[in-house]
Amino acid sequence: MSRGRDDGTVTAFVVVVAAAFVMFGGLILDAGGALADKTSAMGVAQEAARAGAQQLDLTAFRSTGAVRLLPDQAVTAARAYLTQAGANGTATVVDNTVTVTVTVTHHNQLLGIVGLDTLIVTGTGSAHPAPPAAGVAP
Template identity: 55%
Template sequence: MVLTIGILALAGLTLDGGLALSAKVKANGQAEAAARAGAQAIDLSAYRSTGTLQLVPVQAVADAQSYLATVGASGTVTVSGDTVTVTITASQNTQLLGMVGISSLTVHGTGSAHPQRGVVTAIDP
């Protein structure tokens, strides 16, 4: 009986660990995409007048949060200078570890982005 429980716990670590890793990769991807969405909130009047890229922080946060809502995730968005950082915390329900009292695992994903200029010179063919 003890051996069976030990084997099931080991199988649970393998299965549920893999599911948690997959959830972490997904959370990182969502956080990175949300940060990129927020980094598109460029102050166009400043860019047109001075050529400097700067963000509109309120719009950057709103755009990143809107992206998170679209993909069904929630997280925190911060803007520091020209960098948008998104942090997601998600919960992954366990399949086998529930038998030993672990019903879910918490995963975190983080992504950052800042605006970039596009092509500024033409390339001769």
């Protein structure tokens, strides 16, 4: 009994299925890692924004009761928090709100096999100064 032209077709099928399993596993493993990195970046960004939102213009508060940020000091405090946390990001102040964006490079484990070595993820956090508690005089 001769085998003929079907020699090797099972081998090709196994190679394709194995590659699909590696890619599927890579999506699960590496996407999960990237999601964890994004969650961490969001936490750091939120904390940096809170650090910036503590930089209040006390002179304006004492004279008028207005709760305003000192924009330059707020950005500096947020960046200092990022440096202390070992994170890369940006900080801005717009309309009395500090916004921080943290960028993280996730190094893939399995998707690197197919040429996708890294994923860039970002996390953003914002904060603004809260008005004083009741009973606090300016």
